[in-house]
Amino acid sequence: MAKTGGPARAVTAPALSTLDFALDRSTPVPLYHQLAQQLEAAIEHGVLAPGNLLGNEVDLSVRLGLSRPTVRQAIQSLVDKGLLVRRRGVGTQVVHSQVRRPLELSSLYDDLEKAGQGPGTRVLRHETVPAPADAAAALGVAEGAEAVVLERLRLTHGRPVALLCNYLPAGLLELDDARLESTGLYRLLRTSGVVLHSARQTVGARVADGEEAARLDEPEGAALLTMSRTAYDDTGRPVEYGTHIYRASRYAFDFQLLVRN
Amino acid sequence: MAKTGGPARAVTAPALSTLDFALDRSTPVPLYHQLAQQLEAAIEHGVLAPGNLLGNEVDLSVRLGLSRPTVRQAIQSLVDKGLLVRRRGVGTQVVHSQVRRPLELSSLYDDLEKAGQGPGTRVLRHETVPAPADAAAALGVAEGAEAVVLERLRLTHGRPVALLCNYLPAGLLELDDARLESTGLYRLLRTSGVVLHSARQTVGARVADGEEAARLDEPEGAALLTMSRTAYDDTGRPVEYGTHIYRASRYAFDFQLLVRN
């Protein structure tokens, strides 16, 4: 039936019909989530190629033994992730891979991740102090109230890339320096039962003063990328305020925006 | 600061019961969208205060004459926007306003918007040229293929803040300089039927060289914020590639992240 005579026509994935999705109704994992994960894996592994049509939702639901809303929920979650695109009268297709892939070009970016050499962290300071004005304002406490301050040096390939300064409300959690050097602050927060909801960030730039330059192994006057962030948990309580500076010669922020249409 | 007798208790919004939502089944606007907009407006105007419970979904659907899935869809869209939080066994509540508000502190940020003085734009260059290597790679065309290049100077209060250089595929749309100076590139794209899907951005920093400094009215060696971006439409086709530089002394990126849990 699908006889293509044109250039790169969108075609229903030939593999999809033979793809068997293993749905387990005995696990607590929601069916729509199981389906979404398996679809995502299929996309990731190239079983579903960019531009492939997913097949219509009604057929899919019948074949999988699910209701249409459940199938839709699975598909919608991948649309929200930017992996799929729905088009009325056409179908649901896999977005072209170019859209998904990180920029390979950015020579600024250290590919330490690929090199298997994860980022290292050195804790320079970790104590309870009176909160300075900016931290107090961000955390919603009185100036001078107790807060935990954390200063860390982030390294890649043994060389510094960033100087991280964070303030947390006193008593929020117990921080172990050893774990901080291996695990990262956000994972520790999560482990302690803090459910992150959102964060506000400001990214700017400035030139390094003498001390910063020395600590980051840069010449004075070098460009620095700055980031300040306040993070909130799901009750709206501020749980972290940080001011970070990055060596612009070795680091850049790379991220993807999804457009709300 | 607010004087609280203990932590602010979550209370069902007293106003919600008297709030009348006007749902019009004769318009093509989906019911869930109408409800979402009116809920959002109520939150925006403070009718629904932070921490207020929305009331359970079943009651709401009965009162509104809608099915529960429809009400859920409306609520979910606001949860996705970060305006509401759902908690099992508790209810749905409005997030605390602090989470939603932009950082007022960032002195870097020009509050030109508030001052009613919108950003001005001056088109410095607008022609069809052979695409340079980086633009060609980003746009997915051969190096040297035709592309439209656009150089603009962005001003606030009559002073430069940014130098924007963009490449677009040749023939994508007709660009009118006059409109470019008043409307912005993205609005023009949308008007021309381009449906934006996503963009990849890289944000970095560097110091200004002599020419950049002169054009931006900064001293040589000043810190610049750099941003490069490739935008894609919903078919996965690259529609724009841009490299922008901002005066760090007058501009910073401010944005909110929502955490996927």
Added chain:
DNA sequence: AAGTGGTCTAGACCACGAG
């Protein structure tokens, strides 16, 4: 005209969290 996703209904049962 046919096929697709978009919306909507009216129920059901379950899992989690608070009291």
Added chain:
DNA sequence: TCGTGGTCTAGACCACTTT
């Protein structure tokens, strides 16, 4: 224990795009 949101079903009709 009880109330909440979380999940799921089996239909229905509509709007849009393509043929």
